[in-house]
Amino acid sequence: MAFSPLIDQLVETLRCLPSVGPKSAQRMAFHLLERDREGGFKLAEQLEKTLSGVGRCSSCRTLTEQPRCSICENDKRDKSIICVVETPADVFAFEQSGIYRGLYFVLMGHLSPIDGIGPAEIGISDLLQRLDNEKIKEVILATNPTVEGEATAFYITDQVKAMGIEVSRIAHGVPLGGELEYVDAGTLAHALNGRRVVD
Amino acid sequence: MAFSPLIDQLVETLRCLPSVGPKSAQRMAFHLLERDREGGFKLAEQLEKTLSGVGRCSSCRTLTEQPRCSICENDKRDKSIICVVETPADVFAFEQSGIYRGLYFVLMGHLSPIDGIGPAEIGISDLLQRLDNEKIKEVILATNPTVEGEATAFYITDQVKAMGIEVSRIAHGVPLGGELEYVDAGTLAHALNGRRVVD
Numbered sequence: 001m002a003f004s005p006l007i008d009q010l011v012e013t014l015r016c017l018p019s020v021g022p023k024s025a026q027r028m029a030f031h032l033l034e035r036d037r038e039g040g041f042k043l044a045e046q047l048e049k050t051l052s053g054v055g056r057c058s059s060c061r062t063l064t065e066q067p068r069c070s071i072c073e074n075d076k077r078d079k080s081i082i083c084v085v086e087t088p089a090d091v092f093a094f095e096q097s098g099i100y101r102g103l104y105f106v107l108m109g110h111l112s113p114i115d116g117i118g119p120a121e122i123g124i125s126d127l128l129q130r131l132d133n134e135k136i137k138e139v140i141l142a143t144n145p146t147v148e149g150e151a152t153a154f155y156i157t158d159q160v161k162a163m164g165i166e167v168s169r170i171a172h173g174v175p176l177g178g179e180l181e182y183v184d185a186g187t188l189a190h191a192l193n194g195r196r197v198v199d
Numbered sequence: 200m201a202f203s204p205l206i207d208q209l210v211e212t213l214r215c216l217p218s219v220g221p222k223s224a225q226r227m228a229f230h231l232l233e234r235d236r237e238g239g240f241k242l243a244e245q246l247e248k249t250l251s252g253v254g255r256c257s258s259c260r261t262l263t264e265q266p267r268c269s270i271c272e273n274d275k276r277d278k279s280i281i282c283v284v285e286t287p288a289d290v291f292a293f294e295q296s297g298i299y300r301g302l303y304f305v306l307m308g309h310l311s312p313i314d315g316i317g318p319a320e321i322g323i324s325d326l327l328q329r330l331d332n333e334k335i336k337e338v339i340l341a342t343n344p345t346v347e348g349e350a351t352a353f354y355i356t357d358q359v360k361a362m363g364i365e366v367s368r369i370a371h372g373v374p375l376g377g378e379l380e381y382v383d384a385g386t387l388a389h390a391l392n393g394r395r396v397v398d
Contacts, residue, residue: 004262014242029249047231
């Protein structure tokens, strides 16, 4: 926009947000300027606060403003099970389901040799050290059902089994509420292979 | 999210952005925290700067950091035509087309009695004063082709014609590159009524 460098710069900067292209960024900038300056100022302040205040849990690597996150610190959690996930958002998803009462380990990614992400980058040695120090009975692998996620799960399985600890993988199959017609072939194959006898 | 109030607050605050729901806000917060803290800090700083620095042009009411915007200040523009639009984004759209060389007047909305937006709120008296003071020959109405936009155009037409100044409305019709099959009936009706004889 020729007529305001400050607005141009805001539009450009808003594009650091995921899936925000030039058009959405422009709409956001105009929305804040025309209708919600107060909200915009609050957002600036909160970004500053949260980005400065949030680090990683020293034990599970998830995002938290404490040295150890509230899940690792919670005495009521089952300390003998660790669920391995790729991101803090996955921890959030499991917590929302409310069904899991054990601990987590957050890889912050998955193995991806082409991007230079090896076992060290996703903290595998930290995980193995935890398994060694704490009395862990089971490791649940909940990496994403993608090629990279599966490869990561496979790699961890090898390492953990060598320590004599039980390893499990979350079930893959048809999601609840879906229609079979729209489920992809890979998922259907998983659902068939993983079928259970009905009592 | 039970485990980080700071992240919760950021997710909540991000929802001041248009069309950002709880899921997108969460994705944005995690993206910034995990992958682009630098971008997030820059965004905070730029929001602060732009929202404090940008006000309204004293003459056309568009958003600008100067007392008068660079279009009103530009000596090469045709000062005898004013194009009336609803928002600064519309000015931007016209400027990108590169075809218009006159001035603008930005209503910052449209007449909407139900929301308490009358002629005073969209600056009609400022517009009429400009027409009186400057030697304007033509007013082009480019409000949106919606019920409110049309009503606003109709209202302004009455006022401006009473001053003996020419008023025009931008053409409505089939947009370029579209397929007739997918054009709505109202637009087709406009396109038919506005047809021109081919020389």
